[in-house]
Each structure stands twice: as C-alpha cells, then as structure tokens.
Amino acid sequence: MATKPRAATRSSSRNKLQADSTSSVPRLTRSTAASTSKDIASKVATAVPAKATGRKPFVSRDNSPELKQPLQRATKSKVMVAQQKPAVDEDSDDREPVKAYLRVRPDLNNDEDASSTPYLELMSRTSVRMVDPSAPSSSRLSSINPSSVYTFTHVFPPETTQPDFFARTTLPLVKGVLEGENALLFAYGVTNSGKTYTIQGGGEEGSAGILPRSLDVIFNSIEGLHGDGRYQPVRLQGIELADEGTYPLDPSSRYRASSVPALADILQNLSISQAEMDTTTLKLDRNHEYTIWISYAEVYNEKVYDLLASVDDPSATQLPPPSGIPRPTSSYLNLPVPTSQSNPLLLTRKALAVKPCPASDSDSGDHSSAGRYVAGLRQLRVHSASQAKELLRLGQLHRTVFGTLANSQSSRSHAFVTIKILRVHRGERNDPTSIQTSRLTLVDLAGSERTKHTQTTGDRLREAGNINNSLMVLGQCMETMRNNQRVLARSLAGGVNAGSRLDTRDVKRGLAVVPFRHSKLTEILMDYFVGEGRVAMILNINPYDTGYDENSHVMKFAALAREVATTAPTAIPRPLPKATSSKAKGPAASHTRKVTLSIGGSGKKLNETHLEVLEEDEEMNEGDDGDDGDEPINPLVNALFDEIEMLRMQLFEAEIKAAVIEAETREEVMQEMEARMRNMEKMYTRRLMAEVQQHEMKMDEKLDMLQHSGLLGKRAQRQAFESESEGEQLEDIDEEDEVNQSLRSEYTEVHENDSHSDLSRSPSPLAGKTKPKTSSIKPLARPQSAEHDHSMIEKESSDEEVDDGIEDWNSPPPTEKKSKILKSPPPLLFESDVEDSSEDKVEDLEDELNGLTLSADIRDSIAVVPNKPARQKAVASGGSGVEYVPKPGEVEEVVKKKRQLKKTSVPVEASLRRSTRASKAG
Ligand SMILES: Nc1ncnc2c1ncn2[C@@H]1O[C@H](COP(=O)(O)OP(=O)(O)OP(=O)(O)O)[C@@H](O)[C@H]1O
Numbered sequence: 077m078a079t080k081p082r083a084a085t086r087s088s089s090r091n092k093l094q095a096d097s098t099s100s101v102p103r104l105t106r107s108t109a110a111s112t113s114k115d116i117a118s119k120v121a122t123a124v125p126a127k128a129t130g131r132k133p134f135v136s137r138d139n140s141p142e143l144k145q146p147l148q149r150a151t152k153s154k155v156m157v158a159q160q161k162p163a164v165d166e167d168s169d170d171r172e173p174v175k176a177y178l179r180v181r182p183d184l185n186n187d188e189d190a191s192s193t194p195y196l197e198l199m200s201r202t203s204v205r206m207v208d209p210s211a212p213s214s215s216r217l218s219s220i221n222p223s224s225v226y227t228f229t230h231v232f233p234p235e236t237t238q239p240d241f242f243a244r245t246t247l248p249l250v251k252g253v254l255e256g257e258n259a260l261l262f263a264y265g266v267t268n269s270g271k272t273y274t275i276q277g278g279g280e281e282g283s284a285g286i287l288p289r290s291l292d293v294i295f296n297s298i299e300g301l302h303g304d305g306r307y308q309p310v311r312l313q314g315i316e317l318a319d320e321g322t323y324p325l326d327p328s329s330r331y332r333a334s335s336v337p338a339l340a341d342i343l344q345n346l347s348i349s350q351a352e353m354d355t356t357t358l359k360l361d362r363n364h365e366y367t368i369w370i371s372y373a374e375v376y377n378e379k380v381y382d383l384l385a386s387v388d389d390p391s392a393t394q395l396p397p398p399s400g401i402p403r404p405t406s407s408y409l410n411l412p413v414p415t416s417q418s419n420p421l422l423l424t425r426k427a428l429a430v431k432p433c434p435a436s437d438s439d440s441g442d443h444s445s446a447g448r449y450v451a452g453l454r455q456l457r458v459h460s461a462s463q464a465k466e467l468l469r470l471g472q473l474h475r476t477v478f479g480t481l482a483n484s485q486s487s488r489s490h491a492f493v494t495i496k497i498l499r500v501h502r503g504e505r506n507d508p509t510s511i512q513t514s515r516l517t518l519v520d521l522a523g524s525e526r527t528k529h530t531q532t533t534g535d536r537l538r539e540a541g542n543i544n545n546s547l548m549v550l551g552q553c554m555e556t557m558r559n560n561q562r563v564l565a566r567s568l569a570g571g572v573n574a575g576s577r578l579d580t581r582d583v584k585r586g587l588a589v590v591p592f593r594h595s596k597l598t599e600i601l602m603d604y605f606v607g608e609g610r611v612a613m614i615l616n617i618n619p620y621d622t623g624y625d626e627n628s629h630v631m632k633f634a635a636l637a638r639e640v641a642t643t644a645p646t647a648i649p650r651p652l653p654k655a656t657s658s659k660a661k662g663p664a665a666s667h668t669r670k671v672t673l674s675i676g677g678s679g680k681k682l683n684e685t686h687l688e689v690l691e692e693d694e695e696m697n698e699g700d701d702g703d704d705g706d707e708p709i710n711p712l713v714n715a716l717f718d719e720i721e722m723l724r725m726q727l728f729e730a731e732i733k734a735a736v737i738e739a740e741t742r743e744e745v746m747q748e749m750e751a752r753m754r755n756m757e758k759m760y761t762r763r764l765m766a767e768v769q770q771h772e773m774k775m776d777e778k779l780d781m782l783q784h785s786g787l788l789g790k791r792a793q794r795q796a797f798e799s800e801s802e803g804e805q806l807e808d809i810d811e812e813d814e815v816n817q818s819l820r821s822e823y824t825e826v827h828e829n830d831s832h833s834d835l836s837r838s839p840s841p842l843a844g845k846t847k848p849k850t851s852s853i854k855p856l857a858r859p860q861s862a863e864h865d866h867s868m869i870e871k872e873s874s875d876e877e878v879d880d881g882i883e884d885w886n887s888p889p890p891t892e893k894k895s896k897i898l899k900s901p902p903p904l905l906f907e908s909d910v911e912d913s914s915e916d917k918v919e920d921l922e923d924e925l926n927g928l929t930l931s932a933d934i935r936d937s938i939a940v941v942p943n944k945p946a947r948q949k950a951v952a953s954g955g956s957g958v959e960y961v962p963k964p965g966e967v968e969e970v971v972k973k974k975r976q977l978k979k980t981s982v983p984v985e986a987s988l989r990r991s992t993r994a995s996k997a998g
Contacts, residue, residue: 171641174554175229175612176634177245178204181270182234183620196619196627203227206631208624226631228615228638238283239354241274246286249610250293251358253497253516254366258609260517260601261286264547264633265616266626267523272487274614275520276472277352284352287493287518288465292354294368294495295461299357303365303505305457309496311449312603313513314437353461365505369455369496370464372471375596376489378542379427379691383471383491384454425691428452430599447603455496468493488539490546490597491520517604521547521597524630546595551633552728553590553598557605558639560587591721591728604642611642776990783986786979 180196197205207223232241249259263271277285308318372383431451458464475491496515504510522543563586592602604611615634617627 171643172610174637174640174642175245175610176615176638177230177232177612178226178228178615178617178634179232179236179241179270179274180204180234181273181616181618181620185620195624196617198231198233199225201231202229204231204631206624206628208628210624224628224631226635228634229612238277238285239289242286242289242354243356245612245614246290247293247356249516249612250290252610253495253514254294254297254358254360254499256499256512256514258515258604259612260519260604260609261612261614262519262521262601263614263616264521264524265614265630266618267487269523269616269618269630271520271523271614271616274616275493275518276468281352284354287468288352288461289354289356290495290516290518291458291461291464291468293356293358294497295464296355296357297360298366298368301360301362301364301366302459303367303498303500305367306505307367307498307500307508307511308457309369309455309498309513311437311451312433312447313515314433315498315508315511315513317508363502364499365502367457367498368459368464369457369498370467371450371453371455371494371496372468372492373428373450373453373494373600374475374489374491375546375600376542377539377691378546378596380430380450380453380596380600381425381691382428382450382453383474384456384467385425386474387454387456387467387470426452427691430596447606448599450600455494464495487520488522488543490522490543492600493518517601519601524626524633546597547633549591549595549598550601551636552594553592553602553605554633554636554640556588556590558636560590561639561641563587589721589724591725593721594725605640608643611640613637780986 180198195207195209197207199205203225205223205225230244232244246261249257249261253259263274265271273283273285275285275287277283277288305318307315310316370384374381374383429451430448433447433449437447456467458467471493475487475489494515494517496513498511498513500507500511524543524547567586590606592598592606603609613634615630617630619627
C-alpha cells in the first residue's frame, strides 16, 4: 500500500517533466549552466545552507503533492501534479528582493512651516531626496553634492492613512500566509519615528495598525473554516499532538492576565484597539481548515523573553508554573500595588534560548537547514480577532511594564509577534504530515539612534549598545548576503560565458559566512533570509524631530536591504516529531535590578511601587522541545566556526574603520579645498570690483574730457540739428531776432538813461538776462551826440572780448581756452583737483562777467553813435527816436558765441556736481 502511491508520485513527476518538455520549449533551451545556476542561487545564496525550497504555494490540496507522504496522495491529483510541477521546478529560483517601504511621519506639532523639513523632499512615489542641512550652502552649488536620492518600493507621505498603508504593504503578505507562505515584516527607524504606531496603531478612530488589521483579515477570511486544534505547532515549523483536554477549546474563553486588581489596570495605555475592525476578506480555498496561533516575544539586552509567559491559558489543564523564586507575588502581571520598600515585589522572567531546529523539522532532513527557534516560547491558539488582540494587549502590557521599569519612555526592545497558521485539508485532518504551517512575523524594532546622540550612561548605555549591536549585525547580515549574491551571480555569469559546468562546491567556497549568530535578533530572523520567506521592511522616518544623520543612517540601511534577495516562501508539511522527553536543566544565571515605579500624576494619587526584577539567563541544556538537544554537535567544529566568525567580524570591523577613516579624510580634504576655493573666490571678487571701479572712474574722466573738449556736445548738437532740420533753423532765426531785439532794447535803454543822467550806467548784462526778453522797444530819446555813439559802436563791435562779455555767464569760453583744454585735460583723480578746477572755472567766468560789466560802459557810448544806415532807419521810423540797426553778421556772431558759452558751462556744472557729491560722500 505504501509503494503504490509513491510510484504514482514518481510517475507523476515524470509526466510533469514530459509535459513541460513539450509545452515549454523556450525555457528548456536554456543552457544547463543557466538552469544549474538557478538551482544554486536558490540554495547557496548564503553560507548558511538554505532549505530545499522553491515550491510554489499550493492553492488546493493537490497542487503540492511532493510535500506529502505517499500514502496521502490521491490518484485523482495526478493530472494537476503534471500540470503544476514543471512550473514549480522551473521557478525554483523564486528569489525576490527585500521590499522596502518608506513612511514619513506627519508633523505632530502641526507646524505648517514647510521649512521644518528642509532635508527631506519627496521626489516621486518611489524616491526621496535628502539634503544635508549642515552642508555649507556654497558646497551645494559646488560639484560636491551633499544630497542623496534614495529609492524605495514605495514612499508613503505623511498623510497616508492606516488602512491605505496596510492594504499596500501587509495585505499581500497576509494573503500569502493564508496560502501557505512565510513572511517577515519589520519596522525600522529612530525613536519616535512611528514604528509602534505603524505596527500596533494609535488610540484614535481609524488608526489601528497593521498587526490588528492583519488579524482582522485573517479571521474574516477563515470564517467557518476553523480547525479543531488537534495538532499544535512546535518550534519553527514542527507540529505535535495537542495536550489532551486542551481541545476543542471554547472559542468564547478569554485569556487573562490577572485575577487581582493590579499594575495591569493602571498601565492601560495600550494602543491595540479592540473596537476597530478591518472588514477586508480574502477568498480562500474552502476545502481547508485553519487554526491560528500567536506568540509574542521581545529581545531586550540580547536576551529573548516571552511576553505571553504569564498569561493564564484557559485551554491549559493547569496554569504555567510560576517562574522564579517564592517571593511576595508570582508573575509580573499579577501585581498588587503598592508594596513597601522593605518588601519589594519580585518580578521574575526567564530568558529563552535560541536553538537550532532538529533535522526532522527540515523537509530535506538536513539539520543545518532546519532553522533556529526560541525554545520555550509559548504559542497560544486564538479563535477570533478580538481574542488575538486581547492576547497581544497582554503581551504589550508586559512589554510596557518592563519598559517602564527600565525607566524608558520608548521601546528599548525588539518585539516579535508571530501569527502562525496551520492548514490542513478537511479530508486529511487526522494526518499530521499533511498539515502545512506558515507564519507571518511582525517586528517592531527598537529605535536605531546612536549612543553619541542620546548621551546615555550606565544601564541605558548597555541597552543602547545592545540595540545598536543587534541592528548593526542585521546590517552586516544583509551586506554579506548581498555580497554573496553578487559573487554567486558573477560565478554563474562566468560559468555560462565559458560554457563550462559549474561546480557548486567552488561557488560555495567563495561565499562568506553570514553572521546571523552574532545577535539574538538576527538569529531569530535568520530563517526568513536563508530559508524561505518573503521579507518586507518599513522604514519609519520622522524628519521633524530627528536629525539628518540619524535618518540618513536609516536610509542607507534600506538601500542595503533592497539589494538582498530572499527565497520565495513555501508551506511544507512536517513529520510528526518524536515524543518529547524532559532533560536535566542546567543552572541558570540571573541578573537582578531594583526599580522604584511611580504611578500617578496630575489629579491622581501618587503610588510608588518597589520592584525587584529578576532576569534569568536561558538554560543551556533545555530539552523541553523535543530532539534538538540530541543533535550531534562537534565542539571543535563549533569552536572553529566561532573563531572564523570572530575573525570575520574583526576583519569587517577593520574594514569599516578603514572606510570610516578614509571617508573622514576625504571629507576633511574636501572641506579644506572648499575653504580655499571660497577664499580664492572672495579674493578674485574683490579684485574684480576694484578693477570695475577703476574702469568706471577712467570712463568718467574720459567723458569729462570729451565734454570739456565739447566733442560730445557738438555731436549731440549735430544730431539734433540733423533730426530737427528746418525747425531748428527757424529757431535759430528766432534766436537771432531775439539777440537783435535785445541789442536794440539795450541801445534804447542806454539812450533813455542818458537823457536823464550822463553818468548812469546801462544795467548789468546779468540783470539784462533776468529781464524778460520780450520787453517792447521803447521810443528812444534823441541822442546827444550821434556821431560819438556811432564811433563807440564800431569800437565795440571790433572788440570780440567785450562782445563775449555781453552774453550771460553760460556763454562759451573763448576759442583759445577750448584748445587749451583739449591739449591738456585737467586730471580729476582727486577731489581737491575737481574742486580746484571747478573753482578756477567759476573764477574765470566771474572775470568774464566783470569784463562784461566793463563792456557795458563802453556800450554806453556805442548807442549814441549810430552808423549811417541806422541813422537813415531812425529817420524812416518817423523821427520819434533812434533805432539800433546791427552791423551785417553781428547778430550771427553773437548767437555763435552764446552757443559756445553754453557748451562750456556744461562740464563746469558737471564738475561742480561731482565735487559736491564727493564732498558729501567724504
Ligand atoms: N503616521 C502617524 N500619524 C499620526 N501620528 C503618528 C504617526 N506616526 C507616529 N505617530 C505618533 O508619533 C508618536 C511616536 O510614534 P511611535 O511611538 O510609534 O514611535 P516609535 O518609533 O515606535 O518610537 P520608539 O522607538 O521610541 O518606540 C506617537 O505619539 C504616535 O502616535
């Protein structure tokens, strides 16, 4: 009877391959090396041998026949086997990278100022940029780029809701677990970044985290498909018969923490909400029955503790034995408060050992591939989501109590919740070998802040050191796995290119040992990385209250994790283990600390509880979980292994140190170079500015010279003349008329004055200038001596200098002066020069004006000596007065000189303005 189904299975395998060879020709045309490479990749990605995995999760009882005992194989499943096995075999390299999700915590201070997150910028749905705010702004512009772009599977901005986050990250894993896959999800980030909020949730409506939601979805989906719990899980993936009388369990029974009003009632600040429910339901194969089991552990100070150790299990015929020493009360949740200081309450908890699973747990029968488990960790069955949440609440309470006792506001331990699902086909519920186990582990890691930032001392320092150590080892494991995978890929590529067969032993030899055993955290998680399981990581980041350094460290960790691939998970039925036998337990070391716990606050009575916490070390030879203690372990091999790991660690540390020194040196050199470049930049800028100023001054001087020489004015005049053409000419004519008139009026006035007094003088030319030029020509008094007048006019008209003085003080300088200026322009380098030259100009002009006054005296006599045509004109005018008639060309001459004077006055004015400005500035 036993051989027939086995033959059927083998034949079905052959059928599968045959079917595949015809249906999947392209796949089979790949080189042998390539297919070998897949096989190797799935098995030797790390130095710790992986389990024989790669089988697809089944969707019905028939699609994983090779996992079951031959006796249980039904012939009717052959067809399905033939169809599905090839896919299983070919896809044995079901490796996928670790998924990394980034979640940005909102600003809880409601700080709307966006500048409070200067170093984090969301670039897309999968990437963010971080810019080091401490980097000097100049270096941001330089070639040295202080910003880094990090890529994730998905980036969740601060406004992401809990349901949305759950649906995108955890729901696919929950689905996989219900179908027989294993999955690990851990939250990583610095303190206060939202890890606990993400996993467990907040207190508000709709803020339940991924853990309660996962439980809701699981129980929604298996509604009506509950198994009877005849078998219970042991270790990592083993199954054993449940204790008699523990099943069937009344689903309405509840787990209890305490029968005494206790500390548990006071420390009720727990975030796992009972009221809220996620209504998502997944479609499952209804031919299966499911039982759900929960375990809750924490790693604190490199010791593993069971957070459900003291929970009263209603299914157990007797309560778990009280741990520790007979003192006032037993386990930590049954705490009467307060107690006196002289008789402190003793809290005991025992650390659990992490042990290798027995070979029987491995489907390959290989001891090394069976993984490691926490010996003595309770796995409690739950029948409903609310029961599960209640249990987790108690575990959370336990964690909070001990966290509070450790005087810590934040989670200083790594908390692991594992939801284990046992699934069996209804028709095979009595066959333990057909039971499949799958598990989902959610890990809330302790904050990743570094000790140098937290300035911790004493116990806190030890705590922080252990946290950092475990997180560092996790990083090292990932790095080694990634390097191994690269080595492997290179070897495979080389083998394929060379067309040679690959020797797996050679490939294995080139792989490094992954240091999982260097910390409890990695030891527990190891199975997900080396064996089977899908791994996802949530990066929590709080850009508001935490620094750039801390968060960039977290980002780098994520970047590393994303480069690691894990093997796709599989559900494997396990053989029933041998009967368990108790073994002699070795003495356990213990660590005791005394703590005073104060409870109370505003409006509450202050209670003080004096506690003594006894943390016992794990027992070295505990054999309560079956045959794992029987595994033959060669002490020499173990010692050598430890030696290798130690050396590797030393090498790793040395490399890290060297890398750090190199990075620091580079940074120093870079900063020095930048400083130098900045200094040079400043120096050149100063020089440039000085040159620009000099050029401006020179330009001003040149302009001054040009203006002094009248070149600029002439050009402008010429241009104006060209543009205005005729109109300008008309203006000139007007101006000539004006001059003509003013000469006449002066002439008239002179004669009028002469009629009153011979000694009176004509008004000064300046006064004449202020007079309206449109003054009408009065009838002139008859000149006393017309001949004298005429002779004087002739004399004056022959004297150019005197004529120049007639005009206003804007009149152009004499021609000799102009040429003088052209020949030697006055240097205007110093203020005093400017002032001197302008003062000189003013003095010159005043002299000219004085000369003008003198010429007025002369003009007195001019008016009375009209020339002949003038006299004739006077007669023609009716004889009422003598009118002055200018000589031919006289008016034009005066106009010309007037213009010249105007031009000369412009540079003088400019010089005056500049000297005024300079004196103000001085
Ligand atoms: N997405 C979010 N939306 C609203 N509040 C949040 C969010 N994330 C975190 N918080 C709040 O921020 C605070 C800190 O979060 P939490 O305790 O989860 O941080 P943590 O990373 O677990 O810290 P520790 O490592 O110290 O335990 C809590 O008050 C929490 O309610």
